[in-house]
Amino acid sequence: MSRRLLERGFFARHALDVAPDLLGCVVRHDGPDGPVAVRLTEVEAYAGTADPGSHARMGPTARNAPMFGPPGHLYVYFTYGMHWCANLVCSPDGEASAVLLRAGEVVEGVELAHHRRPAARTSRDLARGPARLASALGLGREHDADDVCAGGPVVVLPGPEGSAGRVRTGPRVGVAGAGGDAGAFPWRYRLDGESTVSAYRPAKPRRRPSA
DNA sequence: CCGGTGATGGACT
DNA sequence: GTCCATCACCGGA
Numbered sequence: 001m002s003r004r005l006l007e008r009g010f011f012a013r014h015a016l017d018v019a020p021d022l023l024g025c026v027v028r029h030d031g032p033d034g035p036v037a038v039r040l041t042e043v044e045a046y047a048g049t050a051d052p053g054s055h056a057r058m059g060p061t062a063r064n065a066p067m068f069g070p071p072g073h074l075y076v077y078f079t080y081g082m083h084w085c086a087n088l089v090c091s092p093d094g095e096a097s098a099v100l101l102r103a104g105e106v107v108e109g110v111e112l113a114h115h116r117r118p119a120a121r122t123s124r125d126l127a128r129g130p131a132r133l134a135s136a137l138g139l140g141r142e143h144d145a146d147d148v149c150a151g152g153p154v155v156v157l158p159g160p161e162g163s164a165g166r167v168r169t170g171p172r173v174g175v176a177g178a179g180g181d182a183g184a185f186p187w188r189y190r191l192d193g194e195s196t197v198s199a200y201r202p203a204k205p206r207r208r209p210s211a
Numbered sequence: 212c213c214g215g216t217g218a219t220g221g222a223c224t
Numbered sequence: 225g226t227c228c229a230t231c232a233c234c235g236g237a
Binding site: 062 | 219223224
Binding site: 044046053054055077079080081082083085087100102119129130131132172173174175 | 228229230231232233
């Protein structure tokens with residue numbers, strides 16, 4: 001009864017076009033301990049080397065290399081000294097863009113997800129936030145650059161229900177400049193009425209500007 | 212519910 | 225040395 005996967009052409013578009021279509025779709029990782037699947041309720045687009053919030057803004061490096069590769073692959077990165085976050089690479093090969101998986105609802109493997117995230121008190125908190133989502137799915141360094149269109153352990157499936165009419169947009173979360181030029185375009189997409197959507201917080205400067 | 216803050220390590224200037 | 229596409233936990237309302 002395996003549902004058809006999203007094909008590479010789906011991802012070979014601008015991240016701003018892919019992002020809203022990804023809402024309601026399901027990311028599934030069939031790992032060594034069993035499967036966990038998450039229905040996406042919140043994503044963010046990172047588009048091109050000119051995007052000041054993107055890891056690709058300084059050009060290709062060892063870390064962001066998957067972003068410059070073919071679409072339909074994962075870009076998994078490590079941040080804040082302890083968290084992994086997962087993106088889906090978009091755009092044609094050579095053009096750096098990606099969609100960050102920010103939040104979702106665990107629709108399969110709830111027990112395993114709780115085992116991976118003991119701090120989550122409710123199932124709602126299992127994948128509420130990008131690092132939580134990656135952790136619940138069991139995604140880490142070993143999945144960086146994995147192909148999600150090849151029937152491997154990580155796949156993306158069409159959503160069970162249409163999300164038309166429920167897509168909302170807003171500024172990105174935790175990105176410096178999101179309220180300025182980078183916030184001119186709505187790059188954060190979420191499904192209205194979903195309790196798993198993460199709370200919006202503007203990026204907080206670490207060092208105060210001189211008084 | 213909310214806001215404030217420490218933890219912690221790799222990438223990059 | 226500085227900057228993080230963050231989270232968990234704490235205290236207050």
